[in-house]
Amino acid sequence: xxxxxxxxxEVKRPGASVKVSCKTSGYIFTSNGISWVRQAPGQGLEWVGxxxxxxxxxxxxxxxxxxxxxxxxxxxxxxxxxxRSLTSDDSATYYCARDKGDFTRDFWGQGxxxxxxx
Amino acid sequence: xxxxxxxxxxSGSRGQSVTITCTGTSSDIGGYDFVSxxxxxxxxxxxxxxxxxxxxxxxxxxxxxxxxxxxxxSLTVSGLRTEDEADYYCSSYxxxxxxxxxxxxxxxxx
Numbered sequence: 001x002x003x004x005x006x007x008x009x010e011v012k013r014p015g016a017s018v019k020v021s022c023k024t025s026g027y028i029f030t031s032n033g034i035s036w037v038r039q040a041p042g043q044g045l046e047w048v049g050x051x052x053x054x055x056x057x058x059x060x061x062x063x064x065x066x067x068x069x070x071x072x073x074x075x076x077x078x079x080x081x082x083x084r085s086l087t088s089d090d091s092a093t094y095y096c097a098r099d100k101g102d103f104t105r106d107f108w109g110q111g112x113x114x115x116x117x118x
Numbered sequence: 119x120x121x122x123x124x125x126x127x128x129s130g131s132r133g134q135s136v137t138i139t140c141t142g143t144s145s146d147i148g149g150y151d152f153v154s155x156x157x158x159x160x161x162x163x164x165x166x167x168x169x170x171x172x173x174x175x176x177x178x179x180x181x182x183x184x185x186x187x188x189x190x191x192s193l194t195v196s197g198l199r200t201e202d203e204a205d206y207y208c209s210s211y212x213x214x215x216x217x218x219x220x221x222x223x224x225x226x227x228x
Contacts, residue, residue, distance in 0.1 A: 037219075044205075044207060044220070044221045044222040045164065045207050045222065047218060050215055058215075061216060095163060100169070102152055102170055103154075103209075104166060104169040104209075105166060105209075111163055
């Protein structure tokens with residue numbers, strides 16, 4: 001069965017960076033991309049970006065451009081999202097999700113809570 | 119457009135039907151048939167319930183129906199059940215590999 005397991009909660013200072021991992025299993029990693037979506041406390045879903053599982057090509061939301069770095073490690077079927085220059089507005093739960101090929105996210109990780117606080 | 123427009127709340131009695139709308143522009147919903155809907159219960163990850171406007175993943179009951187007209191997509195839930203009470207989010211492809219979500223609708227089953 002398809003599974004996406006994310007790394008644990010993080011607490012960071014303003015200005016720092018955070019790197020969240022998403023280890024996948026149950027499917028051929030290179031056949032699908034991975035999307036990253038975040039949700040601030042009590043707020044809605046926000047699309048952060050997408051990375052291809054086959055060649056590492058990426059697309060990201062304009063508001064994160066230059067601040068987010070998405071990478072993959074095919075050897076471990078793991079995707080990573082690094083967000084730099086954190087502010088309190090970046091405090092949120094970050095989800096990874098498998099892209100089924102039509103810009104649809106069909107399987108989701110459990111979420112990683114990132115807290116930015118001084 | 120930073121977010122697709124959804125009503126913040128919707129409600130219906132058990133057994134009845136409710137429709138949630140999602141309004142975008144010709145650059146997102148109106149331009150592509152890549153509209154999806156997600157259901158999210160409190161403190162849970164979102165769950166895909168509709169993709170490509172009106173397709174249901176395996177295991178999603180046919181009480182959930184998706185449609186689109188112009189720049190507006192809709193999700194209709196018929197035969198409302200208490201377990202349908204959740205937040206619902208629409209999403210659309212916006213070109214160049216990017217996507218956008220709606221602001222979310224809290225569905226209450228009376």
